[in-house]
Amino acid sequence: MVKIIKIAVDLQGADRAPTELADGAFAALRDNKDLFLYLCGDRALLEEYMKNKGYSSERAEFVDAPETITNNEDPAEAFRIKKNSSLVKGMELCKSDPEIEGFVSCGPTGAIFVSAMMQLGRMANVSPMLLVELKKTDGSPICIVDCGANVDCRAEKLVDFARMGIAYMKAVGISDPSVGLLSNGAEDRKGSAVVKKANELLRESGLRFLGNVEGNGILSGNADVIVCDGFSGNILLKTIEGSAKAVIAELREMSAASNTDNDEIIRKLYSKYDHNTQGGAVLLGTKLPIIKGHGAATAETVYNIIKAAYRLAENDLADKIKNEFAPRTAALV
Amino acid sequence: MVKIIKIAVDLQGADRAPTELADGAFAALRDNKDLFLYLCGDRALLEEYMKNKGYSSERAEFVDAPETITNNEDPAEAFRIKKNSSLVKGMELCKSDPEIEGFVSCGPTGAIFVSAMMQLGRMANVSPMLLVELKKTDGSPICIVDCGANVDCRAEKLVDFARMGIAYMKAVGISDPSVGLLSNGAEDRKGSAVVKKANELLRESGLRFLGNVEGNGILSGNADVIVCDGFSGNILLKTIEGSAKAVIAELREMSAASNTDNDEIIRKLYSKYDHNTQGGAVLLGTKLPIIKGHGAATAETVYNIIKAAYRLAENDLADKIKNEFAPRTAALV
Numbered sequence: 001m002v003k004i005i006k007i008a009v010d011l012q013g014a015d016r017a018p019t020e021l022a023d024g025a026f027a028a029l030r031d032n033k034d035l036f037l038y039l040c041g042d043r044a045l046l047e048e049y050m051k052n053k054g055y056s057s058e059r060a061e062f063v064d065a066p067e068t069i070t071n072n073e074d075p076a077e078a079f080r081i082k083k084n085s086s087l088v089k090g091m092e093l094c095k096s097d098p099e100i101e102g103f104v105s106c107g108p109t110g111a112i113f114v115s116a117m118m119q120l121g122r123m124a125n126v127s128p129m130l131l132v133e134l135k136k137t138d139g140s141p142i143c144i145v146d147c148g149a150n151v152d153c154r155a156e157k158l159v160d161f162a163r164m165g166i167a168y169m170k171a172v173g174i175s176d177p178s179v180g181l182l183s184n185g186a187e188d189r190k191g192s193a194v195v196k197k198a199n200e201l202l203r204e205s206g207l208r209f210l211g212n213v214e215g216n217g218i219l220s221g222n223a224d225v226i227v228c229d230g231f232s233g234n235i236l237l238k239t240i241e242g243s244a245k246a247v248i249a250e251l252r253e254m255s256a257a258s259n260t261d262n263d264e265i266i267r268k269l270y271s272k273y274d275h276n277t278q279g280g281a282v283l284l285g286t287k288l289p290i291i292k293g294h295g296a297a298t299a300e301t302v303y304n305i306i307k308a309a310y311r312l313a314e315n316d317l318a319d320k321i322k323n324e325f326a327p328r329t330a331a332l333v
Numbered sequence: 334m335v336k337i338i339k340i341a342v343d344l345q346g347a348d349r350a351p352t353e354l355a356d357g358a359f360a361a362l363r364d365n366k367d368l369f370l371y372l373c374g375d376r377a378l379l380e381e382y383m384k385n386k387g388y389s390s391e392r393a394e395f396v397d398a399p400e401t402i403t404n405n406e407d408p409a410e411a412f413r414i415k416k417n418s419s420l421v422k423g424m425e426l427c428k429s430d431p432e433i434e435g436f437v438s439c440g441p442t443g444a445i446f447v448s449a450m451m452q453l454g455r456m457a458n459v460s461p462m463l464l465v466e467l468k469k470t471d472g473s474p475i476c477i478v479d480c481g482a483n484v485d486c487r488a489e490k491l492v493d494f495a496r497m498g499i500a501y502m503k504a505v506g507i508s509d510p511s512v513g514l515l516s517n518g519a520e521d522r523k524g525s526a527v528v529k530k531a532n533e534l535l536r537e538s539g540l541r542f543l544g545n546v547e548g549n550g551i552l553s554g555n556a557d558v559i560v561c562d563g564f565s566g567n568i569l570l571k572t573i574e575g576s577a578k579a580v581i582a583e584l585r586e587m588s589a590a591s592n593t594d595n596d597e598i599i600r601k602l603y604s605k606y607d608h609n610t611q612g613g614a615v616l617l618g619t620k621l622p623i624i625k626g627h628g629a630a631t632a633e634t635v636y637n638i639i640k641a642a643y644r645l646a647e648n649d650l651a652d653k654i655k656n657e658f659a660p661r662t663a664a665l666v
Contacts, residue, residue, distance in 0.1 A: 137579045148517050152525050184481050184567035192485050192564045215568040216575030220582070231525045234517035235548040235565055236572055242549030243576035246470045247602060249553070251584065254598045262595065265587045269580060 002034045004059075005313045006100045007306060008093055011041040012068040012086040013107025014297045018042065019049040021106065024302030026055045028310070035059060035310055038100070040090035042066045065089035068107075071295060075110030079118060087111055091119040094288050101318070102309035106293035106301065109281075113149060116286040123318075124325045126160045127153070128285030129230065130292070131168055132237055135272060137220050143168055144218075144226045147281055148234040155197035158227050159205055160325075164284045165225035166207065167320040171312050180213035180223025182232055188212065194229065202227070215239070244273035280305040282312070289317050335367045337392075338646045339433045340639060341426055344374035345401040345419040346440025347630045351375065352382040354439065357635030359388045361643070368392060368643055371433070373423035375399045398422035401440075404628060408443030412451060420444055424452040427621050434651070435642035439626035439634065442614075446482060449619040456651075457658050459493045460486065461618030462563065463625070464501055465570055468605060470553050476501055477551075477559045480614055481567040488530035491560050492538055493658075497617045498558035499540065500653040504645050513546035513556025515565055521545065527562065535560070548572070577606035613638040615645070622650050 009025050011018035018041045025037055036059045039046060043064035050056070067085040069078040082088060087107050094100045105112055113128065122128055129146035136142055145161040145168075146153075162179045169177035181199055183191040188199050190212060202209040210223050215236065218226055228236065248269050255262040280301070283290040289312050291305045342358050344351035351374045358370055369392045372379060376397035383389070400418040402411040415421060420440050427433045438445055446461065455461055462479035469475055478494040478501075479486075495512045502510035514532055516524040521532050523545060535542040543556050548569065551559055561569065581602050588595040613634070616623040622645050624638045 137582050151517060182568060184484060184564050195564070214575075215571030215573075216578070218572065219575060219579035231517050231528070232565060232568055235515060236568060238548030239551065239569055239572040240548075240576045242547075242552060243573045244580045245549070246552040247577045247580045247606070249470050250602060250605075251598060254601065258598065260593065260595065260598070262593065265584060265591065265593070268587065269583060272583075273580070 004034050004036050005310055006036045006038070006097070007102045007104060007309050007313065008038040008040060008063070008090045008100050009302070009306060010086045010090045010103070010105035010107055011039055011046070012065070013070060013105065013111070014293070015295050016298065018046065020299055021297060021302045022046060022049060024299035025060070025306060026050075026053075026057065027299070027303045028306040029057045029059055032307075032310060035306075037061075037306070038063050038090070038093055040065050040086035040093075063089055063093055069111045071108040073108070073111070075108065075114045078111050079114045087115050088119070091115045095119050100288070101313035103288055103290045104293070104302070104305050104309050105290070106295060106297035106305075108295070109148065109292055112283065112290060112292055116283060116288075116290055120286040120288055123285055123287055123321065126164065126285045126325065127157050128283055129161050129164065131165060131282040131284055133168075133172070133282075134219070134240065141169070141172055141174070142218065142224055142226060144228065144233050144237055146228065146230040146233050147237050148230045149283070150230040152231070153194070153229045155194050155201055158194070158198040158229065159201050162202060162205070162207055162209075162225055162227045163324040164321055165227065167324045168282065168284065168317060169224050170320050171315040171317040174224050176208060177224040178208045178210050178222060179225045179227055180210050180217075180221065182226055182228035182236060183212035183214065186212050186214060186217075198227070241273055244269070248273070280308060282308070284321065289313075337367050337369050338643055339369045339371070339430070340435045340437060340642050340646065341371040341373060341396070341423045341433050342635070342639060343419045343423045343436070343438035343440055344372055344379070345398070346403060346438065346444070347626070348628050349631065351379065353632055354630060354635045355379060355382060357632035358393070358639060359383075359386075359390065360632070360636045361639040362390045362392055365640075365643060368639075370394075370639070371396050371423070371426055373398050373419035373426075396422055396426055402444045404441040406441070406444070408441065408447045411444050412447045420448050421452070424448045428452050433621070434646035436621055436623045437626070437635070437638050437642050438623070439628060439630035439638075441628070442481065442625060445616065445623060445625055449616060449621075449623055453619040453621055456618055456620055456654065459497065459618045459658065460490050461616055462494050462497065464498060464615040464617055466501075466505065466615070467552070467573065474502070474505055474507070475551065475557055475559060477561065477566050477570055479561065479563040479566050480570050481563045482616070483563040485564070486527070486562045488527050488534055491527070491531040491562065492534050493618075495535060495538070495540055495542075495558060495560045496657040497654055498560065500657045501615065501617065501645075501650060502557050503653050504648040504650040507557050509541060510557040511541045511543050511555060512558045512560055513543050513550075513554065515559055515561035515569060516545035516547065519545050519547060519550075531560070574606055577602070581606070613641060615641070617654065622646075
């Protein structure tokens with residue numbers, strides 16, 4: 001008997017229409033025969049769209065939630081008021097059904113965060129944070145933790161982020177992930193007060209800590225997990241994307257000026273550094289992994305982030321996180 | 334009568350030999366007939382090299398300073414002990430000769446910083462900081478302030494950085510420079526506690542403040558001056574360079590794989606994003622602008638940073654900074 005992987009999908013709160021995003025969900029269902037999706041949104045609208053498109057799946061169920069939480073609302077306020085939103089109803093379902101192994105949304109990060117904290121609750125004593133996976137120059141994966149959830153934070157939290165990052169990298173197939181601490185210099189004595197303290201704590205942690213890493217040592221460096229607070233991580237992530245796109249724009253211009261056909265190269269580079277074609281950010285630290293797609297998500301994004309959630313469920317990410325935080329006393333005796 | 338621009342050059346403390354770096358200084362002298370250089374280093378060595386190379390200039394004077402401060406020393410300790418270093422003797426000369434309008438070095442940033450603070454002293458009440466000028470996608474200049482000098486700092490300092498950045502941009506020809514505050518979101522409410530406070534202060538400052546800018550809005554955005562603390566600024570700067578080089582490396586590989594001749598395009602892109610061919614970092618806030626080249630500097634770097642110091646002196650950067658900090662009461666009456 002094949003195990004079925006159940007994932008809940010919030011189709012609202014992004015820039016594009018829920019029906020457009022639904023295309024990505026149905027594509028994921030077609031490609032993965034052991035996938036079951038709960039699709040949260042305006043049921044009447046979605047059912048009609050599904051009928052018109054000729055989609056059918058025994059492995060999809062609609063969760064009727066006509067309200068939408070947008071990026072223009074105060075997250076806590078929206079959470080309090082909009083109990084019929086796709087986000088809140090989706091999370092409610094996740095809370096009540098322990099078989100659901102992931103939640104996927106392209107809605108506003110703040111509201112997802114509030115909803116996950118309030119409805120699912122945090123795992124152990126960690127502070128939930130956002131992880132983003134990127135590809136290095138050589139094609140191997142790295143992750144950045146935290147990418148924006150914890151803007152001001154204590155050094156101790158950075159060690160928790162490292163542990164969650166390690167669990168994630170194990171779930172994507174890296175056997176003994178190494179950790180680098182984002183700083184303004186490679187030497188241990190470099191960094192803000194918080195970073196210097198985090199360096200000490202990571203040195204004592206027993207984790208495979210390689211030391212500080214700088215902004216120019218991420219995409220071509222050795223660390224699998226890049227640890228930072230949410231402020232620096234957000235700047236790091238957006239700067240990588242922005243700089244790559246700047247170079248690609250210049251390449252496009254120079255190619256046109258010199259009549260060189262670089263269309264295929266440009267397409268490949270762009271897709272590598274474009275948010276929409278990547279796997280999205282992963283909110284870790286609440287009781288369920290949550291995959292957050294970009295607000296400008298397309299059907300392709302939704303397809304990709306459902307696949308990402310599926311892969312993480314398949315590799316028992318939640319268990320791997322628990323293991324990283326399990327007391328190590330037995331091993332020390 | 335042509336005004337002579339006098340600049341002091343520290344030839345030691347970088348990775349390469351002082352004689353190699355001296356090539357850049359003599360090239361700058363050849364190209365600028367109103368430039369006078371004080372060359373600080375081992376006089377006997379430099380004079381012999383100059384003789385062997387057939388260099389001659391009435392507009393160069395050697396400052397004998399056989400000692401070198403390296404990146405492996407504690408900056409404050411090195412400053413205290415090595416009074417015969419090219420750095421300390423060069424700064425001493427700058428302090429004693431008010432005609433010198435700039436100091437140039439590729440030595441260790443920390444030691445330059447200590448030496449400038451102790452010997453030249455700070456201008457007004459500002460905290461000295463590092464400015465780096467970059468080119469946007471459209472070729473226009475922007476600057477990042479601070480790029481690494483003030484790792485933990487109060488919001489008030491960020492406003493000072495903005496003023497110094499504005500003075501610098503005026504000196505390089507931007508008439509009414511605008512300011513952006515680096516943050517993890519465009520909205521005023523986004524940011525660390527310090528950044529949120531700095532946003533408020535900048536809104537009240539009377540400067541042309543455009544609001545928060547994100548990491549993906551630097552090279553293609555509207556702000557001329559990007560304000561941040563030295564920790565974030567250092568990460569921003571190095572991430573721009575590292576990401577650009579990652580994309581260029583991928584471009585090189587894809588070009589080889591598809592037999593596309595992109596050599597000229599790659600050379601141009603690389604030189605744009607390479608530290609060595611850029612103008613260096615500018616230490617502002619002490620009584621003299623100091624241009625700091627990368628430790629891996631070549632003769633070309635030295636040529637470029639002397640030219641940068643020359644240009645800033647020509648455009649009265651020091652006066653422009655004083656003006657930005659001058660009390661504005663008269664205008665308010």
